[in-house]
Amino acid sequence: SNEISAFNYEAMKLGARGVTIVVASGDDGIAGFLFRDGTISTSKCGYYATWPASSPYVTSIGGTMGGMETIGTRSQEIVCSVSSGSGITSGGGFSNSISAPDFQKTAINNYINQYKPKQSNYQRYNTNNRGFPDLSMPANLYIVSIGQKFYGIDGTSASAPVFAGLVSLVNGIKLKQGQSPLGWLNPTIYKNNGEFTNDITSGNNDCTASSQHCCSFGFQATSGWDPITGFGSVNYNRFLN
Numbered sequence: 001s002n003e004i005s006a007f008n009y010e011a012m013k014l015g016a017r018g019v020t021i022v023v024a025s026g027d028d029g030i031a032g033f034l035f036r037d038g039t040i041s042t043s044k045c046g047y048y049a050t051w052p053a054s055s056p057y058v059t060s061i062g063g064t065m066g067g068m069e070t071i072g073t074r075s076q077e078i079v080c081s082v083s084s085g086s087g088i089t090s091g092g093g094f095s096n097s098i099s100a101p102d103f104q105k106t107a108i109n110n111y112i113n114q115y116k117p118k119q120s121n122y123q124r125y126n127t128n129n130r131g132f133p134d135l136s137m138p139a140n141l142y143i144v145s146i147g148q149k150f151y152g153i154d155g156t157s158a159s160a161p162v163f164a165g166l167v168s169l170v171n172g173i174k175l176k177q178g179q180s181p182l183g184w185l186n187p188t189i190y191k192n193n194g195e196f197t198n199d200i201t202s203g204n205n206d207c208t209a210s211s212q213h214c215c216s217f218g219f220q221a222t223s224g225w226d227p228i229t230g231f232g233s234v235n236y237n238r239f240l241n
Helices: 002-016 102-114 156-176 186-192 236-240
Strands: 022-024 059-065 093-099 129-132 135-138 142-146 149-153
Touching: 002 093, 022 156, 059 156, 102 129, 102 186, 135 156, 156 236
Parallel strands: 022 059, 059 135
Antiparallel strands: 093 129, 142 149
């Protein structure tokens, strides 16, 4: 559409100026928020890409859970999903209209060689299109204070700003050294092929943010890039280097 083209054009210009646009991948798995409360029945599940997370000119951030150390033991970091006890399910998939950029095609081919999800009779996925997210961060049990009360919240709208904070830290160091800020990250992310991430290989995004509204199919996490967690959660020290 004209709106999508206009957004991508402006996002491209911002990237060239050194601005990194970070976007949450969504909290409702493959289907999207209209399936969360039954507005659309899960009998009509399909692969509905979220926007602007599926723009190639933003860095899309999914969600993980686990990976925390308690009493000397570290739990496995997996896909953030309601089927694993979270309040949301990491969004991800393939754009319904935008072709995959050349730098992403190897990662997508690696994924479909490992896992081929069942297709939908309503909205099909197309692996020739832009896949998202690109990376992930933890999206489970952030403690927030609202009205002097503490709550645990989940969401890729929490994981995305955490990654944006890491980008800001790196930019601060680069600027002090007289270097340019990072800008559009995606070509570099795929060139590095997950070298600065913790690979997530367990979990799926069949469900929405409600365990009462799940699809009978979806994407599965695999080694390397996948359309649920991207290349995985970011290790800051490796990202900085």
